[in-house]
Amino acid sequence: MTDDLEAYLTLDQQLCFALYGATLAVTRTYKPLLESLGLTYPQYLTMMALWEEDGQGVKSLGEKLGLDSGTLSPLLKRLEQSGFITRRRDASDERQVTISLTEKGADLKVRAVDVMASIGDAMGCSLEEMASLREALHGLRDRLNAAQDHSS
Template identity: 55%
Template structure:
């Protein structure tokens, strides 16, 4: 079945929101890579640490929800962070099925070493603080709408 010119335009790769978000995500991850290598963290590990610096001691399931990661992805990540000495996995005394993730002293110290990462990203993206705040809010709104639609 033939398509009309408007449909043809909408089917161009560069006109796809999904491709813009996907390729921006890949570019962002590449930008973070050398900064995080200095901290001996992968990007997903960095996200875990950011979450823990914000709120120490969540359960594995709460952390997974916060980061939109399933346990099959999160568990190996946490094991590596534990092996590196940044976090500890602690069983809940009231319910041993629940495991809490807590920062170690080394994990808390890592926060100071990571403090310049956002500044480096701002410089690399050539965005002002208001621009980054606006972009972040727009992307969060888009994410929430997509979650609702799915």
């Protein structure tokens, strides 16, 4: 193998490793901010989805978050125990469960507004730079998903 090729096979040259490291750093940055809200990072994402659209079914919530029911169910149980959500079975179809915010869960949204500003400060990014980065990452995700769909 040539030296040029070997240089590309170092960790620092790998996009996946850069994304992994950035993800870990972002999650660590969120942790103390979310602890003050009484949430873990996955719980925060779930609450964000519910703040966007309250009263979602577990299946659609899982699809939106990219979580399977084995991961989502215990997360929802903990949010319910914390008083942020309720889970209600559909009377006409017991298999369907609807997730709704409680008053406490809806009120948490006001306190969560500061999280995004704190993350922006920690990143040293303006709102415009954060939006640009987010769009680039969404584009990358979409292209990778499309490539997976075509190879299936």
